[in-house]
Amino acid sequence: MPGKPRMYLPGVPSHVVQRGHNRVVCFYCDDDCLFYLECQKQAARKYGVSIHVYVLMTNHVHLLLTPVKADSISRAIQSVGRRYAQYINFTYRRSGTLWEGRHKASLVDVESYLLGCYRYIELNPVRAGMVDHPGDYHWSSYRHHAYDEKNALISDHELFRRLGLNDEERRHHYRMLFNVGLGKDLLHTIRTAANFSMPLGNDRFKAQIEQALGGGAS
Helix, strand or coil: CCCCCCCCCCCCCEEEEEEEHHHCCCCCCHHHHHHHHHHHHHHHHHHCEEEEEEEECCCEEEEEEEECCCCHHHHHHHHHHHHHHHHHHHHCCCCCCCECCCCEEEEECHHHHHHHHHHHHHCHHHHCCCCCCHHHCCCECHHHHHCCCCCCCCCCCHHHHCCCCCHHHHHHHHHHHCCCCCCHHHHHHHHHHHHCCCCECCHHHHHHHHHHCCCCCC
C-alpha cells in the first residue's frame, strides 16, 4: 500500500516522523541531540512552526507540530534535515544520505487524538525498552509537560493548557494520563495514520480535511 502525499493546513497539528535511511543511527551522543534540537528551534522560528511534543530515538524522530502556513512544516523539516545531516557527516567523517527520502506526516484531530499523540510520542522509549518510565528518558518533551522542567523548544497547545487552571494542576493531570496504557487499537490507529500519511481523526474530521484541501494534498 503506497504512502499518501503529505498534507498540511495552517493551524492544524501534524504528527511527523523522520527516520534514518535504512534505519541508520542518527544520534550517537548527547551533543548530537542538543545540536538537532537547536536546529529545530531555529527552523521553527524561521518558518513559523509550533513544536508541541517530540522524542529523539536512536534512528528516528517523532514530532507534533502546528504550522502557520501550509508549507511551514515541509520547509522546517527540510532545513533541519539538511543541516543536521551535514553536521553528522562532518563530525563522524561519513558521507551519503542520513534520512529517508520522505518524512511521514498525518494531520491530527485535536479533540479526539491530540493528547493520544502526546502519549504515543513520549512513550516511544518505554515501548522500545530503553526506560521503564517516560520521565527517565532525557530526549523527549515529557519532563516539560509532566514536571517543572521548562523547555524553550516547546509551545504548549491550547488543549494541553486546558488540562488545568495553573501549571501545577496541568502537570498533575498530564501525569495521570500516563497511568493508563494507550491500548492496542489507539496504538495501531496512530501508527497506521503516521506510516501512510493519512489524517488521524474521525470520519467528520477526514471529510473536513478533504474539503479544505480541495480533494488533494498540499
